[in-house]
Amino acid sequence: MMLNTATNVVIKFMMNKYLISIVGPTGIGKTALSLKLASHFNTEIISADSRQFYKEIPIGTAAPNPDELAIAPHHFIHHKSIKTPYSVGAFENEALEKLKLLHSTKPVVVMVGGSGLYVNAVIKGFDKFPNIASEVRTQLNSELESKGLEFLQEELNRLDPKIYDTIALKNPHRVIRALEICRGTGQPYSSFLNKNKLQRNFKTISIGLKADRPLIYERINKRVDQMVENGLLEEAKSVFKHRGLNALNTVGYKELFNYLDGQWTAEFAVSEIKKNTRRFAKRQLTWFQKDTETEWFEYDTDLQDILDYLSKELKKTS
Numbered sequence: 234m235m236l237n238t239a240t241n242v243v244i245k246f247m248m249n250k251y252l253i254s255i256v257g258p259t260g261i262g263k264t265a266l267s268l269k270l271a272s273h274f275n276t277e278i279i280s281a282d283s284r285q286f287y288k289e290i291p292i293g294t295a296a297p298n299p300d301e302l303a304i305a306p307h308h309f310i311h312h313k314s315i316k317t318p319y320s321v322g323a324f325e326n327e328a329l330e331k332l333k334l335l336h337s338t339k340p341v342v343v344m345v346g347g348s349g350l351y352v353n354a355v356i357k358g359f360d361k362f363p364n365i366a367s368e369v370r371t372q373l374n375s376e377l378e379s380k381g382l383e384f385l386q387e388e389l390n391r392l393d394p395k396i397y398d399t400i401a402l403k404n405p406h407r408v409i410r411a412l413e414i415c416r417g418t419g420q421p422y423s424s425f426l427n428k429n430k431l432q433r434n435f436k437t438i439s440i441g442l443k444a445d446r447p448l449i450y451e452r453i454n455k456r457v458d459q460m461v462e463n464g465l466l467e468e469a470k471s472v473f474k475h476r477g478l479n480a481l482n483t484v485g486y487k488e489l490f491n492y493l494d495g496q497w498t499a500e501f502a503v504s505e506i507k508k509n510t511r512r513f514a515k516r517q518l519t520w521f522q523k524d525t526e527t528e529w530f531e532y533d534t535d536l537q538d539i540l541d542y543l544s545k546e547l548k549k550t551s
Contacts, residue, residue: 250336250435251547254281255345256352256521257442258514260452262532264297266442267345269536270543271305274341279328280309281346281355284483286324287315292460292468293485305343315472315480325354336435341547349520356437360426365417373409373416385412393421401516406479438546439527440539443518448532450511457507460485469493484509 253270255263271278280286284294288311296310308331313319332355335342346352353359377385385408390397392415401407411422418425444452469489472481476490485506492502521527530539 249340250332251341252332252356252435252437253341253343253543254352254356254437254439255343255442256349256439256524256527257347257532258449258517259295259347259510260456260514261442261444261449263345263347263442264295264301266536266539267343268297268301268304270539271343273540274339274343276339276341276343277306277308277335279331279335279342279344279355280307281324281328281344281348281351283321283324283346283348283351284480285310285346286313286319287311287480288313289315289472290468290481290486292463292465293483295456295460315475315478318479321350321354322359324351325359328355332435342435347517349517356433356439358433362414362425363418365413369417370409370413373412377405377409382408385409388412389415392416393423395421395423406482438543439524440542441521441527441529442532442534443529444532446515449514453510453514454507457485457503457510461503465489466492466499484513 253274255267255270257263267278270276282294282296284290285296286309287294291311297307302310309324309328332342344352344355373385382403382405385405386397386402389400389402389408389412393411396411400411414420414422414425465485466489469486470493472486473490473493475481476486481487481490488497488502488505488509491497491505492499497505522529528542530542
């Protein structure tokens with residue numbers, strides 16, 4: 234029996250697997266859009282927000298609230314404790330397994346999140362590095378404390394000038410990670426990038442939400458005020474004794490820890506949260522706008538316009 238063209242398109246669509254990835258700066262409305270798309274496609278949502286993994290800190294991470302979580306099934310929200318180390322590599326493996334399971338019954342899955350490294354890990358694959366003896370990182374941490382970050386930056390420039398020009402040099406974790414590979418292997422960190430990545434068995438359609446920077450900053454300021462009203466300070470107090478954990482080395486908690494330590498006033502701590510969140514949003518935009526395959530929409534674009542674009546892309550790749 235011969236099938237008509239329309240039937241062929243439907244069959245191809247059902248056979249193909251799709252991931253709709255929603256990116257953009259913090260506070261722009263990604264969660265709201267993900268819920269609308271999940272409802273439209275009758276599907277589930279994967280979170281690629283590295284802070285929303287942790288169950289102890291829902292307020293400061295702006296995790297979906299219970300009502301939002303009830304609209305569509307979510308994955309990788311509050312599934313880890315701040316006490317449990319969790320790497321981007323582990324997330325990549327778990328997210329791919331979850332996608333495989335979801336795609337067995339749903340041709341379209343939605344992913345949302347502002348953590349660019351985690352988004353890329355799912356879509357493009359995470360770079361694979363050799364295992365390095367723990368003593369190397371211990372030594373680097375010791376040198377960071379005794380000699381300072383600039384000393385490590387200079388070494389990185391000597392050992393791997395390519396990565397030195399692209400890495401976030403003010404982030405000691407990134408610098409130490411790169412040097413850990415350089416010292417442990419005797420090869421540049423950059424030599425391991427973009428190799429041995431697994432092929433994905435799904436097609437990604439990436440859409441981004443944007444707005445003029447003053448509006449983004451205004452939304453961020455209002456969001457922080459709302460977090461404080463919702464109990465952010467009490468949440469920070471509840472995890473203060475764990476302040477040395479990597480999961481808490483993030484905007485919203487570092488500032489309030491300084492207040493709880495008596496170093497800052499509460500008012501100044503909140504102003505610093507706003508300032509550092511605005512800086513974070515700027516870095517997010519810089520990261521995501523490097524991907525030329527992302528289609529950008531104004532944050533208040535009518536839902537139907539986005540659905541029309543997605544429909545066109547789904548037909549194009551079917």
